[in-house]
Amino acid sequence: MKYLMFICGDENLALSPEETAAINTATDAWVREATARGVRLDGNRLARTDAATTVRARNGEVLVTDGPFAETREQVGGYDVLECADLDEALEIAAAHPVAKIGTIELRPFWGQ
Amino acid sequence: MTVDDAVTQAFRSGWGRIVATLIRTTGDWDLAEECTQDAFARALEVWARDGVPDSPVAWLTTVARNRALDRLRRATTEAKKLKEVAQAPTPEEVEVDVDGDLPDDRLRLMFTCCHPALPLEGRVALTLRTVAGLTTAEIARMFLVPEPTMAKRLVRAKHKIRAAGIPFRVPPAHLRAERLGGVLAVVYLLFTEGYAATSGDHLLRRGLCDEAIRLARVLTTLEPDEPEVRGLLALLLLQDSRRDTRTDGGGRIVTLDEQDRTRWDSREIEEGLALLARTPTTGPYALQAQIAACHAAAPTAASTDWGRVAGLYAQLGALTDSPVVALNRAVAVGMAEGPQAGLTLVSDLEQSGALRGNHLLPTVKADLLDRLGHADEARAAYAEAHALARNEPERDHLARRLAALRTPP
Numbered sequence: 001m002k003y004l005m006f007i008c009g010d011e012n013l014a015l016s017p018e019e020t021a022a023i024n025t026a027t028d029a030w031v032r033e034a035t036a037r038g039v040r041l042d043g044n045r046l047a048r049t050d051a052a053t054t055v056r057a058r059n060g061e062v063l064v065t066d067g068p069f070a071e072t073r074e075q076v077g078g079y080d081v082l083e084c085a086d087l088d089e090a091l092e093i094a095a096a097h098p099v100a101k102i103g104t105i106e107l108r109p110f111w112g113q
Numbered sequence: 114m115t116v117d118d119a120v121t122q123a124f125r126s127g128w129g130r131i132v133a134t135l136i137r138t139t140g141d142w143d144l145a146e147e148c149t150q151d152a153f154a155r156a157l158e159v160w161a162r163d164g165v166p167d168s169p170v171a172w173l174t175t176v177a178r179n180r181a182l183d184r185l186r187r188a189t190t191e192a193k194k195l196k197e198v199a200q201a202p203t204p205e206e207v208e209v210d211v212d213g214d215l216p217d218d219r220l221r222l223m224f225t226c227c228h229p230a231l232p233l234e235g236r237v238a239l240t241l242r243t244v245a246g247l248t249t250a251e252i253a254r255m256f257l258v259p260e261p262t263m264a265k266r267l268v269r270a271k272h273k274i275r276a277a278g279i280p281f282r283v284p285p286a287h288l289r290a291e292r293l294g295g296v297l298a299v300v301y302l303l304f305t306e307g308y309a310a311t312s313g314d315h316l317l318r319r320g321l322c323d324e325a326i327r328l329a330r331v332l333t334t335l336e337p338d339e340p341e342v343r344g345l346l347a348l349l350l351l352q353d354s355r356r357d358t359r360t361d362g363g364g365r366i367v368t369l370d371e372q373d374r375t376r377w378d379s380r381e382i383e384e385g386l387a388l389l390a391r392t393p394t395t396g397p398y399a400l401q402a403q404i405a406a407c408h409a410a411a412p413t414a415a416s417t418d419w420g421r422v423a424g425l426y427a428q429l430g431a432l433t434d435s436p437v438v439a440l441n442r443a444v445a446v447g448m449a450e451g452p453q454a455g456l457t458l459v460s461d462l463e464q465s466g467a468l469r470g471n472h473l474l475p476t477v478k479a480d481l482l483d484r485l486g487h488a489d490e491a492r493a494a495y496a497e498a499h500a501l502a503r504n505e506p507e508r509d510h511l512a513r514r515l516a517a518l519r520t521p522p
Contacts, residue, residue, distance in 0.1 A: 001278035086280035087230055088288065109277050 002041075002110040003090045007078035009103025011048050026098035034080070039093055043080030074104055082107075119165040120156050125327070127170035128153075128246035131177050133218030136243075136281055139181055142271045146243065148184070152177035219244060220283050220335045223328070226270075227296040228279045235270035236299050242267055245324050255306065255317050293336070297345050297398065300328045304349050308356065322353055333388075343392045344399030350385035351405035354378040366510040370414035382409045400429045419449035436467035444477055452484040472501035476511065483518055491518060 015023070034040035052068040068075060077099075084090040087107070094105045114122075128149060135145035152173045166172040226239040234256075241247045241255075253263035273279065284292045307321030329346040336342045358372040386406055394403050404425045411417040426442035429435075439462050447455020459478050468474040479494035495515040502508045 003278075084278070087228075087278045088280055088284065090278070091230070107277075113276075113278070 001084055001086060001090070001113055003082045003084060003107045004110065005043075005080040005082055005090075005094055005097075006076050006106040006108070007080070007097065007099050007103065008074040008076050008106065009099055010073060011075050011077055013102070023098050023102075030097050031080075033096075034082075034093055039082050039084050039089065041081040041083050043078065045078040046076060048077075049075045077103075114165070116157065116161045116165065119160060119169060120153060123156065123169040123173060124153060124246060127173055129219045129222060129244040129331075130170065130217065131174050132243050132246075133222035134174060135177060135181055137218050137221065138178070139185065140281070142243070142274065144181055144184060148177045148180040149173075151180050217335055219331060221281055223296050223332070224283050224292055225274065225279060225281050227292070227299045228274070229292070229295055230277060230279055231270050231273060233299075233302075235266055235273070236295075237302055238263060238266050239270045240299050240328070241303070241324070244328065247324070251317070251320075255321055293339065293341070296332070297341060300325050300332070301345060301349075301398070303328070304352070308352060319356075322349075322356065325349055326353060340392045341396040341398045343388050344394075344396055344402045347385040347388040347392065348398050348402035348405055350381040350388070351402060351409050354381035354385070354409060360506075364506060365513075366506050368510075369408060374412065377409065385409065394425075394428075397429060397432050400425055400432070404429070417448070419445050423449050436462060436465070437473065440468065440473055440477055443481075447477075447481050447484075452481040456481045456485065470501060472498040472503070472507065472511070474498075475501065476514075479514070488518060 031040065031043065049068045052066075054065045054067060054069050056063045056065075080097075082090050082093055084093065087109075090107050094100060094107055097105055099105065131149045131152065132145050135148060136142055139145060155176055156169070156173060160166070160169075222244055223240065226243060227236045231239070238252055238256075241252045242249065247255075249264050249267060250260050252267075253260040256263070274281075283289070304322055304325035307318040307323075307325065309318065326346070326349050329342070329349050332339075332342045333346050354377045355369075355372060357378075358374075358376045359367055361367055385402065386409065389399070389402055389406055392399050392402075394400055404422055407418050407422045407425070423442055423445035426438055426445055430438045430442055440459070443455045443458035443462065446458055456478070459474065459481060462468060463474060463478070475494045475498035479491045479498060482491035482494060492515065495511055495518075499508055499511045499515070502511055
């Protein structure tokens with residue numbers, strides 16, 4: 001089963017440089033372990049939502065707006081593609097991600113598996 | 114035994130097992146349910162003609178499995194599934210599984226239905242449909258929702274299991290304790306829904322309690338070494354022993370101290386107490402069962418070992434941090450050490466604000482104040498409770514309490 005893992009958190013959360021460094025180190029370790037185990041196929045961090053642009057095509061017209069598609073308290077800050085035996089394995093991998101402790105992780109299975 | 118009785122009995126003991134086995138072998142929940150349904154329909158005809166087979170559940174499993182094979186054969190694209198079904202254990206093996214070393218498929222089914230990735234209402238509905246074999250219409254009536262709403266709830270839950278990749282299995286050791294808690298919670302919720310004295314169809318509610326007890330029994334045969342599983346079954350039995358005395362003929366609430374204890378079900382009490390005799394009291398269900406046992410063992414409310422009840426509530430409170438448990442502890446302390454000691458605990462709880470808006474706190478407070486002879490304060494607390502009560506039987510009960518104040522104006 002393939003899952004897309006959305007890494008969500010409050011991008012305006014005020015973290016000290018030490019806290020930020022600790023999360024980065026822990027995330028690097030998570031990426032190494034999950035990749036070595038073969039359950040993480042791909043993934044990346046995303047730029048802040050102030051760099052987001054929303055596009056809609058309606059009646060032949062392209063509407064471009066600044067910002068993410070919805071204003072929410074937590075924003076998608078990164079993603080990982082997982083290949084797991086089942087949801088229980090994906091849950092275990094997701095729960096071990098450092099952001100699970102301070103933000104929220106959403107697991108979405110790929111369409112039509 | 115008539116054919117109808119034989120089918121009913123086979124339904125009770127076999128439905129969940131057959132559905133579970135077919136889900137394991139086909140991976141298709143709808144197919145499993147439909148083919149099991151068909152097998153029972155055939156049993157009614159064939160058993161009336163040929164007599165009831167020696168092993169009814171094995172007979173039903175074979176018929177259901179063959180039906181599933183037929184349907185999958187017709188859908189030729191399902192070649193892989195077909196192979197698995199053909200290789201599934203024979204009915205004899207399935208029968209052996211029940212007492213053997215292999216885990217009963219019903220256990221997989223219960224853990225899957227109660228997976229935390231499903232919404233709680235979906236877990237409850239799915240357990241009743243697939244494990245207990247209740248119809249969608251029956252479940253809808255029990256939870257007072259329209260049948261299409263319940264049907265949608267079941268479809269969503271089954272869809273999520275498939276689409277999200279929820280495994281059909283008993284979770285591995287490191288997840289077991291946590292997930293077992295979820296299964297026990299669903300069984301307990303089924304029971305408390307049925308135990309609610311104040312709403313809904315009496316017979317349906319009775320059935321819900323019976324079903325919860327039956328599922329708890331299944332869990333004790335499958336997980337005989339888990340103290341909380343035995344604790345839950347004991348708790349359900351001990352609470353159920355009192356159910357017919359909790360309301361009078363007119364549907365009015367009868368509190369524990371006023372219930373006719375000679376009408377408590379002594380068989381259920383004996384079984385509950387026997388279970389507890391060999392269960393360590395460490396988890397929340399076993400603790401609650403021990404509290405229920407204190408009441409069950411006392412011939413009158415006054416002779417209850419209130420000191421022990423208070424101690425058990427203190428232990429339970431330390432585990433659950435629940436304000437309702439704290440309030441129950443205050444009641445027990447009020448009985449064991451006198452109303453002033455109980456009132457002190459109630460005041461602490463009131464200041465914490467955890468039960469604000471709930472009628473239970475002022476109800477307890479009113480009783481303690483009345484026993485202390487503070488009639489005016491008791492009256493004010495009953496009035497507050499009356500204003501907060503959620504339904505008519507509760508309001509009626511509080512009005513009667515107010516009228517019966519020990520110290521009339």
